[in-house]
Amino acid sequence: MDLTEPAKLAAFRGEAREWLRSHVPSEPLPSLDTAAGFAAHREWEREMYDARWGVVTWPEQYGGRGAGLLEWLVFEEEYWAAGAPVRVSQNGIFLLAPTIFEFGTREQKDRFLPPMARAEEVWAQGWSEPGAGSDLASLRSKAEKVDGGWRLSGQKTWSTRAVFADWLFGLFRSDPGSERHRGLTYFLLPLSADGVTVRPIRQLDGEPGFAEVFFDSVFVPDEHVLGGVGEGWKVAMSTTTSERGLTLRSPGRFMAAADRLIDLYAATRVADPAAAAAARDDVAQAWMDADAYRLYVLGTALKALGGESIGAESSANKLFWSQLDVAVHETALAMLGERSTLEDDNVSAPWLDGYEFSLAGPIYAGTNEVQRNVVAERVLGLPR
């Protein structure tokens, strides 16, 4: 066993911390769900990209540092500890990019990765449909082959960032006779294309965090098909695995939240000792769970580096962080008491926002009910 951080990794951490310390905006950026906020977040991404901190895990030729899993975990710890903004490019750099690296042509990589990394092109996802949520394989939006490309028709929903994003990646049924996982194709298209209509959906906090996207015979050229025609499911799964797995919910985020919770506890101990006393055990539990999550992900990363596959662990992972995230925020709100629902309170507002955000955790990227099925059937081998 060896948990000492290697010198090279420690140096990387130091470099990241130093840069973040001097560049993270002192004031929080305006909400990502407003035009102004979206633009401000694009600028921040560009600033990171220029310093080669935007896509650390990418190859240098695409503006990254070719960072490995451990560097990535370290960078995320430093990123969130520094109180840096949420990543507007998240869908692209964490969900789509790994798929492009795996399935994209040389032309697609050169066309899509650089503007994605610079946040000049922000991506929205097109997975779910009104009738296809947890049951993703039941989607019906279709793609008809035409000369030189395809015509897409149908509707997607829960498309995160689609209101302000530039491009969308998603699955469409390219074989009319097909069912379930077969006959699907993975398309990339600009939201500005003719026939695309984006209808914002106000989420729990009232902001248009996601949207419905309607497709009325939208033309997409053949070169914007990612992976093989009819192989969309296989291609997409590589993405949703990474979504559930390591690359979307880095421990740094929860460690930072647990640290903020401890600060809140310290303040509450002065302002409302009884409320602090009642929350003490939960605060300790939250810190322990965040620490356990960090260790579990580290262990999984080391396994992956050791060549082991990490498939269904990502479901256990998602169950744990999504419950941890809700619990951390519930504990904070309990301490905030009568002020916990105030949107104009500097202390409460971030916790309230965070709570509303955390409530999506057990739902998206495969509900926790689906995740428990996955653990039971694929990890434990129970009958379907």
Place this chain on the structure above:
Amino acid sequence: MDLTEPAKLAAFRGEAREWLRSHVPSEPLPSLDTAAGFAAHREWEREMYDARWGVVTWPEQYGGRGAGLLEWLVFEEEYWAAGAPVRVSQNGIFLLAPTIFEFGTREQKDRFLPPMARAEEVWAQGWSEPGAGSDLASLRSKAEKVDGGWRLSGQKTWSTRAVFADWLFGLFRSDPGSERHRGLTYFLLPLSADGVTVRPIRQLDGEPGFAEVFFDSVFVPDEHVLGGVGEGWKVAMSTTTSERGLTLRSPGRFMAAADRLIDLYAATRVADPAAAAAARDDVAQAWMDADAYRLYVLGTALKALGGESIGAESSANKLFWSQLDVAVHETALAMLGERSTLEDDNVSAPWLDGYEFSLAGPIYAGTNEVQRNVVAERVLGLPR
């Protein structure tokens, strides 16, 4: 609304309390799962019967007081508050007797009720079979019609008290071609009958609290069939409903347990303040839940007295008390710390026994998984 205890009820309470105060054995009786303990419990039942406290809800002609539901709840509160022994006659007086009163012939009532009430004949139940637990309707033990009666063959299991009991009531498949709920008949038979073999099963605490019962062509005369031939399921359900419902888990039992928990808390606050502090919230929760259970059952009883049917409420009831019972004991064991597993410690032993007993709660009389299905389907109307 009116929660004042009527004068007549208060008088009944006073009479019961007075009698119990002067008659409940000062020393706990030896374990029910030993021959000596079983005999001692029979004597106690006989003593209660002679004072007409044994079967208070029965008609006076059978040794009861014709007590209503409210009197019964009051008696149970006083009974458990007085620290009186567990009821060795339980299976008979609470499970079988209501069925005999409903379905029995005049002869059967006169034959079986008096010795049951005097604990001269203690009853064991014969429901479950190795292949039929939660899925009770799948039972296979059979009854063949012969001249003047029936011949029973097969095996029952989890037969509570069967090791020392005198008689058994149970379901057997009297129509060989039948399936599921059809073709079952309800039989009464002495465990001393030829062809009956009782094999004790040691339960969690190592004591033979229940048994397997084997039937090798056991003759049972026609007059010991309860209810109609082939109508056993309907007859039995009236019993299992009462088992799940009001008459087996009276609130008095949990109120007494919560009060003992509060005493333990007070003692722990002196002996191990940190352990008491850690348990404080759980102790308060336990008291609140016991009190809520008392109120819920009172409300249900008042509904029943108002002529409303209480069917599926009994499943909600079972879910609540079984979880409450486990929680009360877990809280006690947490306070007892390193001494919590000691069988020879006067303080720990009763809590440890109680914990082991409580662990059966979520399992028997229909597992809590089955109960949740019942609530979801029969109360909430969700699809099967």
Place this chain on the structure above:
Amino acid sequence: MRLTADQDALDFAASVRELLADVADAAALRLAWDDAEGRIPGVWKRLADAGVLGLTVPEEYGGSGADLTTLLPVLVEVGRSALPEPIVETVVGATVLAAAGGPVAAEWLPRVIAGDAVIAVRLGPGSLVSAAPWADLLLVPDHAGVLCAVPSVEAELRSEVSVDRGVRLASVDVPAGAGTALGGVDLDAAFDTGVVATAAQLVGLAETMLAMSVSYAKTREQFGVPIGSFQAIKHQLADMYVDNAFAVPVVARAAWSAAQSAPTRSRDASHAKHAATTAAQHAARTALQVHAGIGYTFEHDLHMWMKRSWTLASLWGTKEWHRERVAQAVLTP
């Protein structure tokens, strides 16, 4: 004995339920949420005309002189409909005024009964005053801690913005010398009345969230079947049902104890708030999980009930505060 409200009280509540279904359905609620004032026009007057606002006001002031057990089922209906109206605040305020008596009571109580005045109160551990921005009269402690009746025009309010657009919260400062001191009032009793009234609303909120979830689970299909046929959904909804079913009689008993000024009044009120808050929070979490994506949207009605359960959980003492109050009552010899 009877653990539910009397039949006439139930009938009255049923009529209020019809009234609210008529004038305060989800669509009306949504309009109120988007409205700067945050209330449903006309409802207050309708409630007054129906006799809700005067129900617990003593007859000498023109009220019906009923006790909390009679009002209880109405408060459950108010919770069921997530009504954005200051009923609890006004009812508690009227109770305080009636107990204080004198000219202030004589002046204000008839106006309350007629639906011409809203009262907001500050009692218990909190410092925010719910409904203060809506109130005509504020019952708040002055700098010396003496409860005073202060016309809101004379008070200084700092309004807050709650995630629940159906409530209005504010801090209130009373200038020295403003208002009329109220003597001879049992403030603990008044607080407990507000606590039980809030618990009743929480029970109603939980019932509606359960009903919404059950009907959604029956109709929403995934994997070719209604999601309500999955055991994972069934069991979550069953637990949600059980939690609230066991809170209901606890709240009823608390209303009885308050009406009777029983020695256990405060303990029972705290038990009620704790049980109802736990049930409503559980219901909100489960309802969202069962609705999944659609429940996470502002377009769907669910969030208005969820957020009301958040605010009512945080007002009149948190469940942790009330659990400790119960602990002090039952754990201290």
Place this chain on the structure above:
Amino acid sequence: MRLTADQDALDFAASVRELLADVADAAALRLAWDDAEGRIPGVWKRLADAGVLGLTVPEEYGGSGADLTTLLPVLVEVGRSALPEPIVETVVGATVLAAAGGPVAAEWLPRVIAGDAVIAVRLGPGSLVSAAPWADLLLVPDHAGVLCAVPSVEAELRSEVSVDRGVRLASVDVPAGAGTALGGVDLDAAFDTGVVATAAQLVGLAETMLAMSVSYAKTREQFGVPIGSFQAIKHQLADMYVDNAFAVPVVARAAWSAAQSAPTRSRDASHAKHAATTAAQHAARTALQVHAGIGYTFEHDLHMWMKRSWTLASLWGTKEWHRERVAQAVLTP
């Protein structure tokens, strides 16, 4: 970096696992439970011969001088098999003796390594001494609170009867003047070693209870299908898996911190005991619910693992005690 034991340690643990499967299966365990002595004849010597007992003893005393991270996977195996042998007590005792050095260490450590001596220790918040009735040497505080090495023949034991027949607990009284005072020992470090070693066993217990439950759920049929095909069973088992999966790395890290005498050693040890205890208690409850009736019997093996999880949860500090210890480390600036 590496969060699991080194390969040679894993290989060694695998060989111990084979040994235990051979000489300490459930049948042997059952015999030990029914036996007055409560141990499995010959196993102790076999473990000594395999090098388990000397693994962490310094080489100067004839041991292998390995640290806790090397012993860790062996301790998980001990937990998996619910082995009724005083390994943790003896390992911790040997650590204390080695730290104290001198003639006592020189006399006893070789005997420990050879499997000729069992040590029991009293450290931490508890007052019961686990394995004392089996011990040849007791390391317990005298009346002045100084830790002494006392041959058990010189001590007064009051044995207790635990529901777990695979442990032996006793209160120990040391007559004035008996034994040898042990100086220069970091008792907190020794206690933390025992805490982490116990946590490792709890993780192993949980793994076995999960495996038992999964295989039962695959074979037991009700309503015409394996009960493991019911979502209610699947989800309980999935949660059980997740709970333990996240405790494993916490325990590993604690072993590393102990081996390195890291400043966070005590915090990490307490975190490990808390996480492993929570996982094992959760596993015991779920395993019984999944097994239902059959799991409630003394004939079935499950109860031996359940009860071991109860005793190990209660020894070396309860999870509440350890949670508070973590709280004091992370919540106090």
